[in-house]
Amino acid sequence: MPPEPTGGPPAEAATRLLADGPSVINVGLESFATELAGQDRPVVHVDWVPPAGGDPRLARLLAKLLT
Amino acid sequence: MSRTNAAARIDIANAEALRRMLAGDPWLIDVVAARDVLPRLGQRRILHAGPPIDWARMCGPMRGAVAGIAVFEGWARDLSEAEHMAESGAFVFEPNHHHDCVGPMTGMTTPSQKLLVVENRAFGNRAYCAINEGLGKVMRFGGNDADVLDRIRWLTTEFGPALGAALRQLGGIALKPLIARGLTMGDEMHQRNVACSSLLLRQLAPAMARTSPGGEALARALAFIAGNDQFHLNVAMAMGKAIMDPARGIENSTVVTAMCRNGTDFGIHVSATGDRWFTAPVEMPQGLYFPGFSAADANPDMGDSAIVETVGLGGFAMAAAPAVVGFVGAGNAADALAITRLMREITVADNPEWAIPALDQQGVPTAIDIRLVVETGITPTINTGIAHRKPGVGQVGAGVVKAPLGCFTSALEAVAETMGVA
Known part of the structure; x- marks a missing residue:
């Protein structure tokens, strides 16, 4: 059974989120960040793509050769 | 987390390739x-x-x-x-x-x-x-x-x-x-x-x-x-050729020792694989044309001159040459800085002896690592002249061309094979 919500810090965070709106870190698709910025929401975009463009075979090879 | 044995061996080999380049x-x-x-x-x-x-x-x-x-x-x-x-x-x-x-x-x-x-x-x-x-x-x-x-x-x-x-x-x-x-x-x-x-x-x-x-x-x-x-x-x-040749043939090194094109194919050499060519169809430069010419006149990219980028100059040093970025149609001075910063993502280190004032004396990005190219999908940026596609006409413009990713992918697979990594 998951623990019951107890209030406290998570609830405070939720309250702040509702009051102030979210601050967003967007990873990957830049269009999501652009959309939020267009609504005057604070957003930081992280330019990221999956290793080897998402090719699983090359990604496995890189895991052995690079990390 | 410790690095895999293969990764560590490559790092050591690439450090040696870099050392030889910088010692040139x-x-x-x-x-x-x-x-x-x-x-x-x-x-x-x-x-x-x-x-x-x-x-x-x-x-x-x-x-x-x-x-x-x-x-x-x-x-x-x-x-x-x-x-x-x-x-x-x-x-x-x-x-x-x-x-x-x-x-x-x-x-x-x-x-x-x-x-x-x-x-x-x-x-x-x-x-x-x-x-x-x-x-x-x-x-x-x-x-x-x-x-x-x-x-x-x-x-x-x-x-x-x-x-x-x-x-x-x-x-x-x-x-x-x-x-x-x-x-x-x-x-x-x-x-x-x-x-x-x-x-x-x-x-x-x-x-x-x-x-x-x-x-x-x-x-x-x-x-x-x-x-x-x-x-x-x-x-x-x-x-560039004189600097790069001593960095050839270093076992396990994934550093690029030559990039060049013949107007049909783009080819690279990688240190660990010596004189073996890895090729892919060459791309068309994106750039500006002299009056009277257009992209319809252009030949795909040519020349051994990308040896200049191989040592960290040319497109890799774009931040040093804000006047060029406009000449080759690649944007403005801020774009020049961004291109050099992007090339840092695929190189082993900066060259402290070749510093760029506009980047607070940061050295040019040096020693292209094919692992980083394949991982990020960022391919080398090469500044280039553009020839007319017909014989006998000559230069019609200048621009920027990207090295094709396929060369780097096939080179990586070949290095992995030489190391017994599949």
Whole structure:
């Protein structure tokens, strides 16, 4: 059974989120960040793509050769 | 988390490749006849830019240059006969890189031509490149008419020997400090060489005056250098080759030791795999065109000049040359900074001796690691001239081209195989 919500810090965070709106870190698709910025929401975009463009075979090879 | 054994071995090998690159001490020392220094360059053997290619697959400007250089060498009476000879297999074609050479665009190297000699005094190796012909209709862009051939004859009979005599009188010119200064004066040494050409002229002029046989010949030689903003490009290319060759053949190293193109294919060499070529179809440059020309006239990218990017200059040093970024149609000064920063994502380290003022003296990004290229999908940015796709026309613009990812992917798989990693 998951623990019951107890209030406290998570609830405070939720309250702040509702009051102030979210601050967003967007990873990957830049269009999501652009959309939020267009609504005057604070957003930081992280330019990221999956290793080897998402090719699983090359990604496995890189895991052995690079990390 | 500890690194895998293979990754650690590659890191050690790449550190050695970087060490050799940074330790290089290139000097422009002489001008010599190709036949005197390239023993395997026999009759009717033509060296060209890029990876291996035969006549059937050569692009228009490469064919134009082949025909022109065959007439220059006296192997054919005219361009038409030269083309027929090429078609019938009368010439042997080999890459410059197989002969310690590099050549811009079409990159013709044949026995009678005079070659710049750059010696890497830290390792004792030498590299060669033909003398830059100037701008406009020139053989490196596929030009082959009488004016083009006459200029090459003059470079061979008058200018080349005069330049060689001056260099010998000087005891050579150290190139590392010249490049360092040029970077502070707005050159990136591929599409902008105006500062380095001027700095070279300042050093050469007194020696040329001392060694020149006569007043008019000296005047012609000095005017030729002074009138050619790209004079230093071929020096930078021979320098790049001289720096990179000692970094070849290091077991397990994934550092790129050469990038080049022949107008049809793009090819790379990687340290661990020595002289094995990894090729992919070459891309079209994106750039700006001279009045009267458009992208419809353009040939796909050509030349061994990407050896300049291989050592961390050219597109990798774009931040040093904000004037170039507009000339090649790649944006504004902020874009120039961004391009150099992007190239840091795929290189092993910065070169502290070649610093860029606009990046707070950060060194140029150095030693391209194919692992990082494949991981990020960021491919090297290369500044380039654009040739007309038809033989005999010449340069029609300048731009930027990306190295194709396929070369790096196949090279990575080959290195993995040599290491027993699947």
